[in-house]
Amino acid sequence: MMSFTLQRVMKAFVVILGVVILNFFLIKMAPGDPAVILAGEAGSGDPQFVERLRAEFGLDQPVLVQLWNYVSGVLRGDLGFSYRNQVPVLDLILDRLPATLLLTGAAFVFSLVTGILFGVLAARNRGNVLDSIITTLALIFYATPLFWIALMAVLLFSLNLGWVPPFDMETIGAGYTGWRRALDIAHHMILPVVTLGLFYTAIYTRLTRASMLEVMGLDFVKTARAKGVPKRRIIRRHVLRNAILPVFTFASMQAGQLVGGAILTETVFAWPGIGRLMFDALMQRDYPVLLGVFLVTAIVVVAINFIADLLYRFVDPRIAIA
Amino acid sequence: MDFVKRFSKNYGAVVGAIILGLIVLMAIAAPVLFPVDPWRTVAMPLLRPFEDAQYPLGTDMLGRDIAAGIAHGAKVSLLIGTVSTLVAVLIGVSVGAVAGFYGGIIDDLLMRFTEFFQIIPAFAMAVVLVAIFSPSITSITLAIAVVSWPGVARLVRAEFLSLREREFVQAAVVVGQSVPRIIMTQILPNAMSPIIVTASLMVATAILTESALSFLGLGDRNVMSWGFMIGAARTMLREAWWMSFFPGFAILLAVLAINLIGEGINDVMNPHLRGRKQ
Numbered sequence: 095m096m097s098f099t100l101q102r103v104m105k106a107f108v109v110i111l112g113v114v115i116l117n118f119f120l121i122k123m124a125p126g127d128p129a130v131i132l133a134g135e136a137g138s139g140d141p142q143f144v145e146r147l148r149a150e151f152g153l154d155q156p157v158l159v160q161l162w163n164y165v166s167g168v169l170r171g172d173l174g175f176s177y178r179n180q181v182p183v184l185d186l187i188l189d190r191l192p193a194t195l196l197l198t199g200a201a202f203v204f205s206l207v208t209g210i211l212f213g214v215l216a217a218r219n220r221g222n223v224l225d226s227i228i229t230t231l232a233l234i235f236y237a238t239p240l241f242w243i244a245l246m247a248v249l250l251f252s253l254n255l256g257w258v259p260p261f262d263m264e265t266i267g268a269g270y271t272g273w274r275r276a277l278d279i280a281h282h283m284i285l286p287v288v289t290l291g292l293f294y295t296a297i298y299t300r301l302t303r304a305s306m307l308e309v310m311g312l313d314f315v316k317t318a319r320a321k322g323v324p325k326r327r328i329i330r331r332h333v334l335r336n337a338i339l340p341v342f343t344f345a346s347m348q349a350g351q352l353v354g355g356a357i358l359t360e361t362v363f364a365w366p367g368i369g370r371l372m373f374d375a376l377m378q379r380d381y382p383v384l385l386g387v388f389l390v391t392a393i394v395v396v397a398i399n400f401i402a403d404l405l406y407r408f409v410d411p412r413i414a415i416a
Numbered sequence: 417m418d419f420v421k422r423f424s425k426n427y428g429a430v431v432g433a434i435i436l437g438l439i440v441l442m443a444i445a446a447p448v449l450f451p452v453d454p455w456r457t458v459a460m461p462l463l464r465p466f467e468d469a470q471y472p473l474g475t476d477m478l479g480r481d482i483a484a485g486i487a488h489g490a491k492v493s494l495l496i497g498t499v500s501t502l503v504a505v506l507i508g509v510s511v512g513a514v515a516g517f518y519g520g521i522i523d524d525l526l527m528r529f530t531e532f533f534q535i536i537p538a539f540a541m542a543v544v545l546v547a548i549f550s551p552s553i554t555s556i557t558l559a560i561a562v563v564s565w566p567g568v569a570r571l572v573r574a575e576f577l578s579l580r581e582r583e584f585v586q587a588a589v590v591v592g593q594s595v596p597r598i599i600m601t602q603i604l605p606n607a608m609s610p611i612i613v614t615a616s617l618m619v620a621t622a623i624l625t626e627s628a629l630s631f632l633g634l635g636d637r638n639v640m641s642w643g644f645m646i647g648a649a650r651t652m653l654r655e656a657w658w659m660s661f662f663p664g665f666a667i668l669l670a671v672l673a674i675n676l677i678g679e680g681i682n683d684v685m686n687p688h689l690r691g692r693k694q
Contacts (some may be wrong), residue, residue, distance in 0.1 A: 242664030354539030
């Protein structure tokens with residue numbers, strides 16, 4: 095187990111190193127000379143000043159030296175400076191990261207729970223009206239653009255019905271604390287979490303249903319039925335326990351993609367996370383922030399995959415530790 | 417003929433094919449149906465749907481015809497969806513075929529490379545690529561291809577690994593056929609059906625990604641697209657719901673149709689799975 099964990103740590107590290115190097119070359123390809131832009135921000139186009147900035151940031155050195163500087167900088171937590179805000183990129187991101195983790199974490203749990211629930215319901219009632227309704231809805235939500243469903247939800251539930259607030263993470267200026275604040279945030283979270291999660295709910299519903307139906311056709315289920323085990327118990331103890339593994343596998347691989355979806359959700363709901371930060375950076379052509387967010391997102395995804403990998407072997411001990 | 421017959425037994429797939437057919441027709445007929453440039457102001461701003469029979473889906477805040485935008489936008493969605501999938505399949509098949517055929521260290525290296533691209537969050541990567549190479553039809557198409565090829569590569573590799581050991585392939589080796597010829601004429605044709613099924617579903621995902629990119633303002637500014645229309649309508653949600661509703665519904669229909677067709681093809685091409693749904 096120890097060597098396995100070590101191996102996974104190494105693998106995660108190599109992937110992150112790869113992302114850092116990729117990120118460096120993307121920065122190099124980004125339009126505009128950073129020194130000129132920084133000089134422009136400081137209100138000076140003087141060539142000598144630009145030269146000095148270039149030397150200060152090491153932009154006059156060979157690419158390999160620059161790469162080394164960048165990689166070692168990132169390892170020390172230095173992601174560069176935001177052109178617009180004149181603050182370290184890492185500070186901006188760390189400030190926003192908790193909001194994104196809250197949103198995506200909640201959406202992940204929501205989609206997994208509802209997906210498995212609907213999948214089991216559909217499989218149990220195969221061929222019935224309920225099954226048709228669930229599979230049709232899953233098909234539709236699987237084809238719906240995330241940002242559009244978010245906008246339509248705001249239109250219906252916030253602007254027309256007034257049930258939930260349309261924007262932001264909490265009531266600005268209300269000054270709530272403790273439980274009152276948690277409740278306020280929860281109230282603001284409903285729409286973003288549901289709209290981000292629905293697409294994945296659809297995926298997990300389809301997967302769970304298919305997996306359940308496959309297991310239901312196996313011999314040991316027939317045996318259980320022949321022995322007279324009640325249907326509820328067969329579904330719960332015999333089928334679900336075996337059918338749920340592929341769903342978990344897929345969910346652990348997909349968890350990272352939720353962070354990508356968060357860019358859209360946060361943009362629509364003005365959710366103060368890194369997705370929103372990325373969108374703002376995009377609008378302002380603030381490339382260091384844009385690429386910093388990309389790097390942090392990739393690291394979060396690698397971390398999630400790593401944890402999922404370990405958990406998965408815990409859930410299913412049969413998996414050979416290789 | 418057999419294919420068509422079996423395909424048409426799947427009602428969902430037939431409905432999908434009809435919807436997609438109509439969308440393709442709309443894209444082709446757009447210049448005839450709506451000869452005026454969709455970016456041009458043609459009527460009063462913010463006309464409600466069905467208020468003026470000439471503009472059945474209403475107009476936006478600049479008086480542009482929503483129906484014209486949807487008709488012209490169909491072309492971009494379909495074009496980017498198909499071409500980016502073709503490019504992704506090309507990359508995926510090449511990488512997967514080489515990895516699966518040669519095995520060993522080449523396989524190992526190529527699969528690490530593939531895994532790397534699979535781990536990176538696809539949408540964030542696409543956003544960064546399009547932003548850096550400045551938005552255009554080409555950069556969007558390539559960015560979507562770059563983030564969607566790994567799935568194909570893994571699939572093709574798995575197929576090649578098993579097919580490679582089969583007797584007809586070994587016979588071809590003994591006869592002295594060259595490697596490219598074995599790959600192209602012996603193995604690839606036998607691996608085609610899962611590739612086609614995956615590719616058809618990838619077109620749907622590509623259309624969703626394209627619309628999300630142009631929603632964020634990363635679309636090609638020279639062509640009208642559904643995602644752009646929704647992005648522009650975002651701030652007008654309270655005043656003009658129809659500006660974002662209809663383009664989004666168009667995306668939903670197109671993606672749904674392609675998914676239905678993909679499932680239909682899957683049913684026909686993997687007969688051993690047939691009947692599981694009933």
